[in-house]
Amino acid sequence: MSNEKCNKCGAEIPMDSKFCLNCGAKVVKETRTVSEPIHQIFHTVFSKNMIIAAxxxxxxxIWIGVLVMTFSTDTTGYRVAMVLNSFGFFLTGTVLIGGGIVNDTIEKYVRLGMVVVGVYMITFVLSLPGILSSIRNFIP
Ligand SMILES: [Zn+2]
Incomplete structure (x- = not known):
């Protein structure tokens, strides 16, 4: 491991030194916890570009699912459409929640909105089997 750098002036500090030899600032040892790399991964996964892409x-x-549902004439088509829709809603919802929690660069209320919409979308997906079975009852 190489020598550390002073937080104040950027000068190199020997490993065992408690103070910077250049400016005299106290050396603050970085306490690297195990959770930090995971935190970093979350920041990468839920970066703005990734959120927009997801x-x-x-x-x-969801759009393909709606198309399939529009043109399907049997329950198989509806089932495929539901799977597509569920996946779309789940993906978008998850990314919204994750992005809302992790992205501290986005405005507070926007993040809160993202989490709320995300939770709503996932709740919607989880309630889909019930909706699906009730739809099936109306199909002769
Ligand atoms: Zn210094």
Whole structure:
């Protein structure tokens, strides 16, 4: 491991030194916890670009699902459409929640909105089997 750098002036500090030899600032040892790399991964996964990409992908799945449902004439078509829709909603919802929690660069109320919409979408997906069975009752 190389020498550490002073937080104040950037000068190199020998490993065992408690103070910076250049400016005299106290050396604050970085306490690296195990959770930090995981935190970093979350920040990468839920970066703004990834969120936008995942939401677009999710909306694409929902859109295809709606198309399949529009043109399907039997229950198999409806089932495929439901799977596509569920995946789209689940993906978008998850990314919204994750992005809302992790992205501290986004405005507070926008993040709160993202989490709320995400939770709503996942709740919707979880209630789909019930909706599906009630739809099936109306299909002769
Ligand atoms: Zn210094």
């Amino acid at each position: 939401i677009l992908l999710g909306l694409l799945f």
